[in-house]
Amino acid sequence: MINECLAIYRREMLILKRRLIRQMAGQAVSPLLYLVTFGYAMGDKIRFDGISYLDFLLPGLVAMSSMTRSFAIATDINVARFYWHIFDEFQAAPISNVSYVAGEVLAGMTRALMGIIIILGLGLLFGVHLAYGPMFWLPILLNSFLFASLAVALAMLVKNHADQSLLVNFVITPMAFLGGTFFPIARLPGWLQSILKLLPLTHASKAIRQAALGKPVNLHSLALLAALGAVIFLIALGCVNRARD
Amino acid sequence: MIEIKDLQKNFGDTKALKGVNLTVPDGELFAYLGPNGAGKSTTIRILTGLTKISKGRARLGGYDIEKEPRAAKRQFGVVHQHVNLDPELTVFENLDIHGQLFGMSKAARRARIKELLDYIELTGRAATLIKQLSGGLKRRVTIARALLHEPGIIFLDEPTVGLDAAIRRRIWALIKKIQLRGTTVFLTTHYIEEAEFLADRVAFLDKGRIIALDTPANLMAMAGAWAIDQFKDSGMQTHYFKDRKQAAAFQTDDSFTLRRVNLEDAFLSLTGKKVQP
The missing domain is CATH 3.40.50.300 (P-loop containing nucleotide triphosphate hydrolases)
Structure with a gap:
């Protein structure tokens, strides 16, 4: 099973290697713009809980990137499924659903880590120095696992590439802006806070920010990300069967 | 198997x-x-x-x-x-x-x-x-x-x-x-x-x-051994024969093309339509 999973992962990594420069450049553009516009140009006017906006923003961008970059694996799965028909090759191979999903999820998590390292590098250029210990990386891994699993599940359910774009517009983009990335959700009305606390990104942002600022990490957030990730991974396993006609 | x-x-x-x-x-x-x-x-x-x-x-x-x-x-x-x-x-x-x-x-x-x-x-x-x-x-x-x-x-x-x-x-x-x-x-x-x-x-x-x-x-033998395609104003019509002598007797002018029966003929004789579109 591990060998099969590694075959799926290896394929994704070989493709990533071929596109590495393009991918890295593409992954640097958005965070660079956010850091310049929100952090650098306006940041000195804004402080949250006694910290500079750049110090607040960077962990938020890391959380957002752990979601968007891992979820982006869905696009590649769909291209492989609908345009290149490579998914047929996996379905005709004697591999388990666990191997397939785990291989793709690992690939999604690797991409997320790559994007985050780029953000941290940009952060250093902007003079942001935070704590990057194990408790900083743990919520990143949990969040990217969760969203990579969600990406595989949804990629199996959609019927065409256009549906995938709709999911990004209606699910991922709103969460990216409202999940505690750019501002503390405590500034929003109580009813909206209650809704936003249901979003995994809100908990990921909170935990990553706490760790980055050297504060104790809320274990409730970590447990929630782990539990939700496990549930979505199981759903993704079932969705692979549904992808058969 | x-x-x-x-x-x-x-x-x-x-x-x-x-x-x-x-x-x-x-x-x-x-x-x-x-x-x-x-x-x-x-x-x-x-x-x-x-x-x-x-x-x-x-x-x-x-x-x-x-x-x-x-x-x-x-x-x-x-x-x-x-x-x-x-x-x-x-x-x-x-x-x-x-x-x-x-x-x-x-x-x-x-x-x-x-x-x-x-x-x-x-x-x-x-x-x-x-x-x-x-x-x-x-x-x-x-x-x-x-x-x-x-x-x-x-x-x-x-x-x-x-x-x-x-x-x-x-x-x-x-x-x-x-x-x-x-x-x-x-x-x-x-x-x-x-x-x-x-x-x-x-x-x-x-x-x-x-x-x-x-x-x-x-399968080809089901249709016959020889075929003659006849071109008419209404389209092409194919006739099947068990031997070449019979087919040649049917071929009276240049509008007829004599050939061996193929699998397409066998399919055509069974379904009334061609395999290839």
């Missing part, structure tokens, strides 16, 4: 397969012939585990594709209708990942890939990106990939579609070579001459049912 019993497939209200029964013995080159939409690709997709069965069962090398999918999938290799190679990976990488999916060791994969690249006459092209290959070469790589794990059965779903006549004939030679090594070949095609040239037995599939199954020679 491939065993199919009462195979049925429904897509909503559409019945794509209406109870197909078939046994293909080891080492046979079997052609599954029918017009577009007859159910050829659906049959292959079911046999290779890509599509669920609505009713009936299918066994490959003794393993049920629905109940024992992993064991059944080890029995065959498949060349899909679409060239489904990773365009951004090299020939070697595409083949190597396939071998890894089938649990082959690194050393076994390397040795087998080298052997197969020689076999498909692509020696020295291991490091070439798939997107840099022509359509015919890509097709040969998909055939090599299907053979990599040394399966007893190979499914070829329209393996020459879209290729020019010269390349098609090279693929035919390769298919024959595969059969001569003892592999069971299940070929779907709507090219009449492909089935006629390659197959030991042919099944005619029409509207989800097998309407005839025999050797190409016996």
Whole structure:
């Protein structure tokens, strides 16, 4: 099973290697713009809980990137499924659903880590120095696992590439802006806070920010990300069967 | 061996397969012939585990594709209708990942890939990106990939579609070579001459049912031995004869063309329509 999973992962990594420069450049553009516009140009006017906006923003961008970059694996799965028909090759191979999903999820998590390292590098250029210990990386891994699993599940359910774009517009983009990335959700009305606390990104942002600022990490957030990730991974396993006609 | 019993497939209200029964013995080159939409690709997709069965069962090398999918999938290799190679990976990488999916060791994969690249006459092209290959070469790589794990059965779903006549004939030679090594070949095609040239037995599939199954020679004999195409203002009409003398007697002027009966005639005489659109 591990060998099969590694075959799926290896394929994704070989493709990533071929596109590495393009991918890295593409992954640097958005965070660079956010850091310049929100952090650098306006940041000195804004402080949250006694910290500079750049110090607040960077962990938020890391959380957002752990979601968007891992979820982006869905696009590649769909291209492989609908345009290149490579998914047929996996379905005709004697591999388990666990191997397939785990291989793709690992690939999604690797991409997320790559994007985050780029953000941290940009952060250093902007003079942001935070704590990057194990408790900083743990919520990143949990969040990217969760969203990579969600990406595989949804990629199996959609019927065409256009549906995938709709999911990004209606699910991922709103969460990216409202999940505690750019501002503390405590500034929003109580009813909206209650809704936003249901979003995994809100908990990921909170935990990553706490760790980055050297504060104790809320274990409730970590447990929630782990539990939700496990549930979505199981759903993704079932969705692979549904992808058969 | 491939065993199919009462195979049925429904897509909503559409019945794509209406109870197909078939046994293909080891080492046979079997052609599954029918017009577009007859159910050829659906049959292959079911046999290779890509599509669920609505009713009936299918066994490959003794393993049920629905109940024992992993064991059944080890029995065959498949060349899909679409060239489904990773365009951004090299020939070697595409083949190597396939071998890894089938649990082959690194050393076994390397040795087998080298052997197969020689076999498909692509020696020295291991490091070439798939997107840099022509359509015919890509097709040969998909055939090599299907053979990599040394399966007893190979499914070829329209393996020459879209290729020019010269390349098609090279693929035919390769298919024959595969059969001569003892592999069971299940070929779907709507090219009449492909089935006629390659197959030991042919099944005619029409509207989800097998309407005839025999050797190409016996199927053609059902229509006759000789045919005359007569061109009229209303279109072409074909007449069939048991011997050449009868046919020649019918041929009274230049509007008649005398030729040998082919599989298209056999299909036409059974269904009233042609295989090729």
